[in-house]
Amino acid sequence: MNPTHLTGPILVLGSGLLGASIGLGLRAHGIDVVVSDPSPSAQAVAVDIGAGRALDAAQDLSPELVVVAAPPDVTASVVAGALQRYPSAVVVDIASVKVAVATELAEILGPDRQGMLERYVGTHPMAGREKSGPVAALGELFNSMPWVLCPSDVSSKHAVKVAHALAIDLNAVVFRFTPDEHDAAVALVSHLPQVMSSLVASRLQETPPHALSLAGNGLRDVTRIAASDPALWVQILGANAPKLLEIMQDVRADLDRLINTLRAPTAPGARLDLAQLMAEGNAGQTRIPGKHGGPAQQYTWLTVLVDDKPGQIARLLTEIGHIGVNVEDLRMDHSAGLQVGMVEISVLPSKRARLVEDLTERGWKVIL
Amino acid sequence: MNPTHLTGPILVLGSGLLGASIGLGLRAHGIDVVVSDPSPSAQAVAVDIGAGRALDAAQDLSPELVVVAAPPDVTASVVAGALQRYPSAVVVDIASVKVAVATELAEILGPDRQGMLERYVGTHPMAGREKSGPVAALGELFNSMPWVLCPSDVSSKHAVKVAHALAIDLNAVVFRFTPDEHDAAVALVSHLPQVMSSLVASRLQETPPHALSLAGNGLRDVTRIAASDPALWVQILGANAPKLLEIMQDVRADLDRLINTLRAPTAPGARLDLAQLMAEGNAGQTRIPGKHGGPAQQYTWLTVLVDDKPGQIARLLTEIGHIGVNVEDLRMDHSAGLQVGMVEISVLPSKRARLVEDLTERGWKVIL
Numbered sequence: 001m002n003p004t005h006l007t008g009p010i011l012v013l014g015s016g017l018l019g020a021s022i023g024l025g026l027r028a029h030g031i032d033v034v035v036s037d038p039s040p041s042a043q044a045v046a047v048d049i050g051a052g053r054a055l056d057a058a059q060d061l062s063p064e065l066v067v068v069a070a071p072p073d074v075t076a077s078v079v080a081g082a083l084q085r086y087p088s089a090v091v092v093d094i095a096s097v098k099v100a101v102a103t104e105l106a107e108i109l110g111p112d113r114q115g116m117l118e119r120y121v122g123t124h125p126m127a128g129r130e131k132s133g134p135v136a137a138l139g140e141l142f143n144s145m146p147w148v149l150c151p152s153d154v155s156s157k158h159a160v161k162v163a164h165a166l167a168i169d170l171n172a173v174v175f176r177f178t179p180d181e182h183d184a185a186v187a188l189v190s191h192l193p194q195v196m197s198s199l200v201a202s203r204l205q206e207t208p209p210h211a212l213s214l215a216g217n218g219l220r221d222v223t224r225i226a227a228s229d230p231a232l233w234v235q236i237l238g239a240n241a242p243k244l245l246e247i248m249q250d251v252r253a254d255l256d257r258l259i260n261t262l263r264a265p266t267a268p269g270a271r272l273d274l275a276q277l278m279a280e281g282n283a284g285q286t287r288i289p290g291k292h293g294g295p296a297q298q299y300t301w302l303t304v305l306v307d308d309k310p311g312q313i314a315r316l317l318t319e320i321g322h323i324g325v326n327v328e329d330l331r332m333d334h335s336a337g338l339q340v341g342m343v344e345i346s347v348l349p350s351k352r353a354r355l356v357e358d359l360t361e362r363g364w365k366v367i368l
Numbered sequence: 369m370n371p372t373h374l375t376g377p378i379l380v381l382g383s384g385l386l387g388a389s390i391g392l393g394l395r396a397h398g399i400d401v402v403v404s405d406p407s408p409s410a411q412a413v414a415v416d417i418g419a420g421r422a423l424d425a426a427q428d429l430s431p432e433l434v435v436v437a438a439p440p441d442v443t444a445s446v447v448a449g450a451l452q453r454y455p456s457a458v459v460v461d462i463a464s465v466k467v468a469v470a471t472e473l474a475e476i477l478g479p480d481r482q483g484m485l486e487r488y489v490g491t492h493p494m495a496g497r498e499k500s501g502p503v504a505a506l507g508e509l510f511n512s513m514p515w516v517l518c519p520s521d522v523s524s525k526h527a528v529k530v531a532h533a534l535a536i537d538l539n540a541v542v543f544r545f546t547p548d549e550h551d552a553a554v555a556l557v558s559h560l561p562q563v564m565s566s567l568v569a570s571r572l573q574e575t576p577p578h579a580l581s582l583a584g585n586g587l588r589d590v591t592r593i594a595a596s597d598p599a600l601w602v603q604i605l606g607a608n609a610p611k612l613l614e615i616m617q618d619v620r621a622d623l624d625r626l627i628n629t630l631r632a633p634t635a636p637g638a639r640l641d642l643a644q645l646m647a648e649g650n651a652g653q654t655r656i657p658g659k660h661g662g663p664a665q666q667y668t669w670l671t672v673l674v675d676d677k678p679g680q681i682a683r684l685l686t687e688i689g690h691i692g693v694n695v696e697d698l699r700m701d702h703s704a705g706l707q708v709g710m711v712e713i714s715v716l717p718s719k720r721a722r723l724v725e726d727l728t729e730r731g732w733k734v735i736l
Contacts (some may be wrong), residue, residue, distance in 0.1 A: 126582060138735050140673055146582050175581065185579035193568055193590040198649025199622050200564050203556060203615060205652045211553035213543065214494060214514050215656050221589040222561040226653040230646035237642050241633035247571060248627050254567055255623065259616050265609035274605050278598035281566025284573045285594040288583050305508055311689030313698070314682055321679030330681070330698060367506050 006165050008032040011055070011063040011086070013078055015039075015046035018094055018125065019069030020137030023051030025170040028139045034061060045134040062086065065162050068093040072235040076104035083109070083116040090162040091120050096186060097239040098122045098150045098179035114154075121163040122150040122179055124186070125172060140171070147172035150179045187243035194225055194233060195248065201226030217331075300349045302356060303342050303367035313343060316364065323358045325351045342367070374533050376400040379423070379431040379454070381446055383407075383414035386462055386493065387437030388505030391419030393538040396507045402429060414502040430454065433530050436461040440603040444472035451477070451484040458530040459488050464554065465607040466490045466518045466547035482522075489531040490518040490547055492554070493540060508539070515540035518547045555611035562593055562601060563616065569594030585699075668717045670724060671710050671735035681711060684732065691726045693719045710735070 008031040012019045015037040023033045023046060033052030037043040047054050055061070066082040066089045068075055075095040082091045095101050102122055109116060127145040147167035151160045167174045177185065201223040204212065237244060254277070261273040306312040320327060329346040347355055356366050376399040380387045383405040391401045391414060401420030405411040415422050423429070434450040434457045436443055443463040450459045463469050470490055477484060495513040515535035519528045535542045545553065569591040572580065605612060622645065629641040674680040688695060699712040715723055724734050 126584060136735070138733075140733060141735075143673070146584075148582065175578070177578070181579070185575075185582050188571060188575055188579060189583045189587045192571060193587045195626065195645070196564050196568050197586075197590050198645055199619055199626075200561055201650075201652035202622065202645070202648035203560060203618060203652060204655050205648060207553075207556055207652075207655065209655075209657075210543075210545070211549070211556060212655060212657055214516065214553050215557045216494060216514075218565075218593045219557045219561045220656060221592050222565055223649075223653045223656065224589050225586045226649035228646065228649075230643050230650065233646050234639050234642040237630070238633045238639060241630040245627065245630040248623065248630060250571060251567055252620070252623055252627060254570065255616065255620055258563065258567075259613065259620060262605070262609040262613040262616060265606045271602050271606060274602040275598050277563070277566055277570070278596065278601050280570035280573060281591075281594035281596075282569070282598065284569035284571060284575075285591045287572050287575065287577075287580060288588060288591065289577075289580055305511070311686070313695060314685030314689045317682035318679070318686060321682045327681060365506075365508065367504070367509075 005029070006031055006162070006169050007064055009034055009061065009063050010052075010166075011036065011061065011066045011082075011089070012052060012069055013037075013066060013082060014069035014071075015042050015051060015134050016069060017133055017136050018127070018141075019067070020046040020049065020051040020134035021127075021139060021141040022067055022069060022094075022166075022170065024049065024137055024139035025142060026166075027052060029169055031169070034063070042134055046137070049134060049137060051134065051137060063089045065089060065166060066091045067166065068095075070095075071232070072097060072101070072239050076101050076108060079105055079120060080108040083119060084113070089119065090159045092123045092163045092166065094123055094125055095239075096124050096126075096190075096236050098124065098182045099243075100183075100239040102152060102179050117152060117154045118156040119159050120152070121155050121159050122152070123163055123167070124148040124150065124182060125167070125170075126186075126190075127172075142167070142170040142172040145172055146175050148175045148177050148182050150177055150182045152179065183240050183243045187240055187247055191237060191240055191244045192247050192251070194228060195237070195244070196251070197223055197226040198228075300352050301344050301346045302352060303344050304359065305365040305367070306343050316343065316359075319359070319362055319364075320345070320355065323355060325355045373397070374399055374530070374537050375432055377402055377429065377431050378420075378534075379404065379429065379434045379450075379457070380420060380437055381405075381434060381450060382437035382439075383410050383419060383502050384437060385501055385504050386495070386509075387435070388414040388417065388419040388502035389495075389507060389509040390435055390437060390462075390534075390538065392417065392505055392507035393510060395420060397537055399537070402431070410502055414505070417502060417505060419502065419505060431457045433457060433534060434459045435534065436463075438463075439600070440465060440469070440607050444469050445476055447473055447488060448476040451487060452481070457487065458527045460491045460531045460534065462491055462493055463607075464492055464494075464558075464604050466492065466550045468551075468607040470520060470547050485520060485522050486524040487527050488520070489523050489527050490520070491531055491535070492516040492518065492550060493535070493538075494558075495540075510535070510538040510540040513540055514543050516543045516545050516550055518545055518550045520547065551608050551611045555608055555615055559605060559608055559612050560615050560619070562596060563605070563612070564619070565591055565594040566596075668720050669712050669714045670720065671712050672727065673733040673735070674711050684711065684727075687727070687730055687732075688713070688723065691723060693723045 010026055011034045012023050013036050015035045023035050026033050027050055034055050035046045035052040036055035063086055066086055068078045070078045072095040075093045079091055079093050125142050125147040127142050149163050261270050306316055325347050327345050331344040359366050378394055379402045380391050381404050383403045391403050394401050395418055402423050403414045403420040404423035431454055434454055436446045438446045440463040443461045447459055447461050493510050493515040495510050517531050629638050674684055693715050695713050697714040727734050
């Protein structure tokens with residue numbers, strides 16, 4: 001589909017992080033944006049930071065598009081209200097689950113207003129942050145992030161085109177899934193890791209500090225998203241419960257096998273069971289695509305030792321820049337104690353040999 | 369304890385990644401190191417890279433210390449052999465589980481040779497890498513990494529002093545645990561996240577590629593260590609089965625609660641159950657110590673937008689260096705599609721306000 005652009009006015013219902021960020025991004029194109037939020041203060045902040053003008057109840061508004069950026073729990077009812085209040089507008093929501101919203105929406109509209117659904121498209125911009133609220137808003141928040149369009153069978157071509165234009169105008173990368181495909185996908189790539197990360201982290205509540213002093217990057221990486229906001233995730237997990245349930249039952253089957261193996265670690269086949277658990281993890285992990293949606297494992301890693309002083313990593317990356325190699329990704333090793341760190345750098349395999357040679361010549365200690 | 373230093377000769381039995389790295393690190397101090405490996409090629413590589421001289425069976429050797437760097441499975445028998453072959457040497461092993469090795473060692477020695485155990489100290493340098501073998505060896509591998517000493521009740525003061533000197537000479541950070549404390553700690557901070565990461569990744573084996581195209585940092589972080597070496601982990605998980613079993617049973621209890629909640633997500637209390645899972649994850653996650661063993665959450669994060677071109681991150685970090693702020697940690701956002709990225713930077717809270725101000729002045733887009 002050839003992306004067109006929005007002309008406005010655009011009404012954004014809900015001025016939290018995402019709603020305000022959408023407003024900021026569209027305003028950057030000079031599009032007329034109207035923001036509204038049940039919380040007067042949230043709306044005031046959104047207007048102050050330039051996410052749009054306040055909705056004036058007295059004034060008549062005929063928006064090209066209504067973006068429902070409300071919490072998942074109330075999304076369906078806000079969408080239903082918008083479809084009725086603005087009979088010529090396309091309405092999209094941005095909730096991170098789609099089947100539950102569509103089902104509830106159909107119920108709210110009832111049999112005699114199903115026709116309105118041709119103006120509705122469910123969408124999901126995958127650009128969350130730890131921070132929330134309009135203060136954290138950013139017009140560039142959706143830059144290069146996936147934005148999933150989940151039109152229903154009755155969504156009109158025009159409605160899909162407008163939803164598509166919204167994602168394009170915010171520089172997002174557009175994907176198109178059915179609502180069911182979307183919910184199955186996010187259950188696996190988003191909700192499963194969130195739940196497992198929380199399950200690992202909750203084991204640390206009673207851990208003696210001296211044990212935690214041995215924590216390394218493995219534990220830190222696995223538990224990072226365990227810091228996510230409970231209020232939001234309760235709604236997400238609840239709304240996608242059926243899809244997540246299937247996956248967690250599969251996880252429990254694997255976990256039960258592991259527990260039985262750990263009960264008799266010297267029994268025949270125990271080693272094989274453990275090897276299979278690890279090998280299946282290897283197999284799944286290699287399927288995760290690389291940065292920029294490239295193929296998995298597109299890059300090769302190398303490690304460089306640096307002093308943990310200001311400017312050291314900058315010096316390293318400056319020299320890599322001079323060498324003419326692009327750093328695709330960078331990780332710093334968190335290690336206890338001394339002020340020496342390892343910096344892991346990923347580069348295109350074709351660049352690796354030359355980079356190692358040049359860095360070594362320049363006196364860097366490279367770990368192959 | 370005042371750290372003394374090793375005088376040598378040091379015999380390193382096993383010249384894989386860790387054994388060869390220990391040899392390299394000690395050689396850097398001019399200490400006489402002798403390396404031996406059942407694999408002639410592994411021993412030859414270790415000697416070639418300067419990890420030590422080859423063990424000469426004909427020549428009589430009276431080492432100050434024997435470091436057993438063999439796979440966990442054979443560690444106890446190699447330690448027993450070393451205690452008998454070198455009656456005046458202190459013997460340490462570096463296996464990542466300690467109770468199983470100590471138990472098996474006592475059995476091998478039998479009742480009339482228990483006295484030899486005063487010369488033995490179990491240790492665990494926590495400095496693994498994805499790569500393995502002597503080719504990947506590095507004398508600095510243990511710099512600033514934890515090295516746990518697990519002396520038994522019968523370990524002599526002298527033996528502990530020599531083991532301590534080994535860790536100090538390799539610039540490691542010394543911790544002292546009982547073998548039981550150690551195995552309980554690593555089960556929680558190392559073996560639990562490994563198993564859970566593998567369980568998540570194994571769910572991705574059958575996932576359609578279009579679903580994986582929605583993968584974000586959360587999934588990548590949680591599954592990174594799922595790429596670990598099955599052969600080694602089979603031995604580790606098997607040897608620490610009792611400790612890991614306790615933890616995995618607790619995980620299963622939480623998982624069962626979650627599964628029951630997901631079966632009836634609209635039942636009374638379901639929301640509360642999900643909120644509790646998330647909140648407990650929050651509580652555990654905040655207890656993980658920060659970089660350099662500092663208190664948890666010692667640093668504050670901010671996000672800066674950069675073009676994904678060579679030198680951009682270097683430019684950013686160079687300017688941060690000029691501003692005089694030390695970057696404690698840095699993460700790059702993996703996002704699909706366009707060539708714009710978010711760089712997350714952690715700094716001391718006291719430096720944050722000034723850094724944001726100065727970076728914004730310099731034209732960087734900082735996300736608060």
